[in-house]
Amino acid sequence: MIGKSMFKKILIANRGEIACRVIRTAKSMGIATVAVYSDVDRDALHVKMADEAVHIGPAPSNQSYIVIEKILEAIRKTGADAVHPGYGFLSENAAFAAALEKAGVAFIGPPVKAIEAMGDKITSKKIAADAGVSTVPGHMGLIEDADEAVKISASIGYPVMIKASAGGGGKGMRIAWNEQEAREGFQSSRNEAKSAFGDDRIFIEKFVDQPRHIEIQVLGDQHGNTLYLGERECSIQRRNQKVIEEAPSPFLNEATRKAMGEQAVSLAKAVGYFSAGTVEFIVDGNRNFYFLEMNTRLQVEHPVTELVTGIDLVEQMIRVAAGEKLTFGQDDVKLDGWAIESRLYAEDPYRNFLPSIGRLSRYRPPAEGKQPDGTIVRNDTGVFEGGEISMYYDPMIAKLCAWAPGAGSSARLAAIDAMASALDGFEVDGIGHNLPFLSAVMEHDRFRSGKITTAFIAEEFPDGFSGVHPSNEAARKLAAIAALVNQAVQERAVQISGTIGNHRRVLGRDWVVTLGGTGSDILEQTVSLDTGPDGATIRFADSTAVSAASGWLPGQTLANFKIGGESMSVKVNLVGTAIRLRCRGMDVSARVRSPRVAELARLMPIKLPPDTSKMLLCPMPGVITSITVNVGDRVEAGQTLATVEAMKMENILKAERQGVVKNVAASAGQSLAVDELIIEFE
The missing domain is CATH 2.40.50.100 (RNA polymerase II/Efflux pump adaptor protein, barrel-sandwich hybrid domain)
Structure with missing residues (x-):
C-alpha cells in the first residue's frame, strides 16, 4: 500500500455516530463516501450524510453489519477503493481485513497480522509480556465450562474479571466476587460474546481492586514511524462500559506518561502495527501500570485526544492507509488544554440504567464550537429529532465533548464546568437517557477532585441513581425560577382574557412553591414576587431576597435564568398544572399555588402506586x-x-x-x- 495515491471513495462499514464522524472527515478531504444500512437504519443520519448508500439486510447485526460478504457486495456495487470499519462490528475482525486485501480494497486500519495478534486477548498478553510490557496476573488459556471457570477463579483469588477473548466495549465482561458469580458470569459472558462477536471463548484474570483505567493512543505509518499521543483517563465506568473519559489523566505525572507511552509504542512495533490504535492499562494507586489489551481500531473516546493534540485521527488513519508518512514526530506532539467526553446513552438511570427505545420527540444538542468563555463544545452524534432508537444496536446516542485551555487542575475544572453547562443545554425527550446522571457526576466533589477509580459509580451510587436532591440553596433557586415561569404563564392568561368592563384580573404577589419529583422529597418555599422593568425581586419567608430575571416565554423548553446574579440554563416543561424543571442532574416538579390553594392541597390524599410486589x-x-x-x-x-x-x-x-x-x-x-x-x- 506504500506509495498508493489518495482514495477516491471510502465505504464506512458501520452505522450511527462513528459512521457520521468518518464521513465528515472524508468529505473534508474531498473523498466520496458510501454508507451501508440495515432495514431499521433506512432513514438513519449516516445514510443521509453519505454520497451513496447500500442496503445490506435485516436489523440484527449478525444478518447485516457483521456479514462480510454483504459488505464486499456493497463494495462491488459502488466501486469503493477503501473501507473504514469504525469501531465495533467488523473493526477488529482479521478475516474481514484479509477479505478486503484479497479483493484489492484498502482497509483503513492495521495489518491483518496485528489484528490477529492483538485482537485475541490471550495472545496479546503473551506478546506484551515478551515485549517487556507488564501484565495482570491471570489464566491465559481458554476455559471450557463453568466448573473450570470456578476452579480457575478460586486459584487466582477473588475478585476476578471474566472476559471474552474477542470482546470489546464492555460486552462479554463480568466481575465475579464469589463462586456463584463466577459460574453465572462465565455463562453470561459466553452468551454475550457469541451474540456480539460470533466467538464465545472466555478467559479469566485477576481483578485489581481500586484501579484506574488509563489508555495510551498510538499512531503509526507504514514507514516504521510510531508515536504515542498522550493518554485518556477512562475510569468512570458502569458494568465495564466507559461513561466519561478525559485527556489528559489527572493522576499521571510526566514520568509515568512517558513510560506508559514508550511501552505502548514498543508493543505496537512488536506486531508491526500501523494506523491508530489504543493500548489499555490498569493503574494502581502507586502509579504501577499493567497491560490490559490493545484495541486495533479507533476508540469511541478518540475526540478528547483530538481536542488536546489538534490531530484528526480519522484523517491520519486514511492517510496512513494510503501509504503516506506521518508529517510529525514524537517531539511535535503537545498536550494543550483539557478535554472531557460524556457518552449520552439511551439508558434510563432511574431504572438502573436499563436500555430505552423509542422515538426522539426532541433532540436539540447545545451549540458547538468556541464558546464566549474560550471553551469548545463538540458533539459527535448519529441521530436526529424524530429518529428512532432501536433495540438492535448499542444504546449510545451521542458523545458530548468540552475542552478548556490551560493546564493542570484549573483547566480540568474549567472543562468540567463547560461540560456541565453543555449538558444543561442538551434537550432530549421521548426516551429514557442518562443526561441527569452525567450532570450529577460533573457536580460530584470526588469527580471534581480527580480522586477516581473504576469503582467510582459503584461506590458513590451504591443504590443506583435516583436523581440529585436539591440543596437548600438550589431549592431556593428552583423556587424562584418556578415563580418566574408561573408569573409569565399568568400574565399570558391575563392578556388572553383581556379586560371585562372596567376590571382586569390582578396577579397576586404571594405564592407557595412546592418542589417534588425525581430525587427529591416534597419541599415548600413561600415567596413574594415584585416585578419591575429589569426583572423581579423574590423574597422568601425568612426575609431574604434575590434578584431574578428571565426571557422565558410560554412554549420555550430551554431558557437562561439569572438568579442572584448567577446564570442557569434550565429545561422547562409545563405538565398540566405542574412545571417540570431540569438542570445539573435535578429533575423536579414544581407547583405554584396561592397560599389558600396550597393550604387546601395539603389536605388532598396522596395517590398510591399500584402494588407490583408479586x-x-x-x-x-x-x-x-x-x-x-x-x-x-x-x-x-x-x-x-x-x-x-x-x-x-x-x-x-x-x-x-x-x-x-x-x-x-x-x-x-x-x-x-x-x-x-x-x-x-x-
Whole structure:
C-alpha cells in the first residue's frame, strides 16, 4: 500500500455516530463516501450524510453489519477503493481485513497480522509480556465450562474479571466476587460474546481492586514511524462500559506518561502495527501500570485526544492507509488544554440504567464550537429529532465533548464546568437517557477532585441513581425560577382574557412553591414576587431576597435564568398544572399555588402506586432468552428467574424474596415492552 495515491471513495462499514464522524472527515478531504444500512437504519443520519448508500439486510447485526460478504457486495456495487470499519462490528475482525486485501480494497486500519495478534486477548498478553510490557496476573488459556471457570477463579483469588477473548466495549465482561458469580458470569459472558462477536471463548484474570483505567493512543505509518499521543483517563465506568473519559489523566505525572507511552509504542512495533490504535492499562494507586489489551481500531473516546493534540485521527488513519508518512514526530506532539467526553446513552438511570427505545420527540444538542468563555463544545452524534432508537444496536446516542485551555487542575475544572453547562443545554425527550446522571457526576466533589477509580459509580451510587436532591440553596433557586415561569404563564392568561368592563384580573404577589419529583422529597418555599422593568425581586419567608430575571416565554423548553446574579440554563416543561424543571442532574416538579390553594392541597390524599410486589415485570424493552421456573415452583431470594437481552447486553432477572410461581406470562423468544408481565407470584 506504500506509495498508493489518495482514495477516491471510502465505504464506512458501520452505522450511527462513528459512521457520521468518518464521513465528515472524508468529505473534508474531498473523498466520496458510501454508507451501508440495515432495514431499521433506512432513514438513519449516516445514510443521509453519505454520497451513496447500500442496503445490506435485516436489523440484527449478525444478518447485516457483521456479514462480510454483504459488505464486499456493497463494495462491488459502488466501486469503493477503501473501507473504514469504525469501531465495533467488523473493526477488529482479521478475516474481514484479509477479505478486503484479497479483493484489492484498502482497509483503513492495521495489518491483518496485528489484528490477529492483538485482537485475541490471550495472545496479546503473551506478546506484551515478551515485549517487556507488564501484565495482570491471570489464566491465559481458554476455559471450557463453568466448573473450570470456578476452579480457575478460586486459584487466582477473588475478585476476578471474566472476559471474552474477542470482546470489546464492555460486552462479554463480568466481575465475579464469589463462586456463584463466577459460574453465572462465565455463562453470561459466553452468551454475550457469541451474540456480539460470533466467538464465545472466555478467559479469566485477576481483578485489581481500586484501579484506574488509563489508555495510551498510538499512531503509526507504514514507514516504521510510531508515536504515542498522550493518554485518556477512562475510569468512570458502569458494568465495564466507559461513561466519561478525559485527556489528559489527572493522576499521571510526566514520568509515568512517558513510560506508559514508550511501552505502548514498543508493543505496537512488536506486531508491526500501523494506523491508530489504543493500548489499555490498569493503574494502581502507586502509579504501577499493567497491560490490559490493545484495541486495533479507533476508540469511541478518540475526540478528547483530538481536542488536546489538534490531530484528526480519522484523517491520519486514511492517510496512513494510503501509504503516506506521518508529517510529525514524537517531539511535535503537545498536550494543550483539557478535554472531557460524556457518552449520552439511551439508558434510563432511574431504572438502573436499563436500555430505552423509542422515538426522539426532541433532540436539540447545545451549540458547538468556541464558546464566549474560550471553551469548545463538540458533539459527535448519529441521530436526529424524530429518529428512532432501536433495540438492535448499542444504546449510545451521542458523545458530548468540552475542552478548556490551560493546564493542570484549573483547566480540568474549567472543562468540567463547560461540560456541565453543555449538558444543561442538551434537550432530549421521548426516551429514557442518562443526561441527569452525567450532570450529577460533573457536580460530584470526588469527580471534581480527580480522586477516581473504576469503582467510582459503584461506590458513590451504591443504590443506583435516583436523581440529585436539591440543596437548600438550589431549592431556593428552583423556587424562584418556578415563580418566574408561573408569573409569565399568568400574565399570558391575563392578556388572553383581556379586560371585562372596567376590571382586569390582578396577579397576586404571594405564592407557595412546592418542589417534588425525581430525587427529591416534597419541599415548600413561600415567596413574594415584585416585578419591575429589569426583572423581579423574590423574597422568601425568612426575609431574604434575590434578584431574578428571565426571557422565558410560554412554549420555550430551554431558557437562561439569572438568579442572584448567577446564570442557569434550565429545561422547562409545563405538565398540566405542574412545571417540570431540569438542570445539573435535578429533575423536579414544581407547583405554584396561592397560599389558600396550597393550604387546601395539603389536605388532598396522596395517590398510591399500584402494588407490583408479586410480579416480575420486564424492566426494559427486549427479548426473553430464557425462563428458568415453572408454575408451582418455589423460588428463593437471589434465584435466577429469567434472562432478557436488549441492545446487545444480557440481563439476568432474579427473585427479590421467597415465593411460589402462580403464572408464567411470557416465553423464551418473546419480545416484551417495558413493564410487561413475565412472572406472577402467589
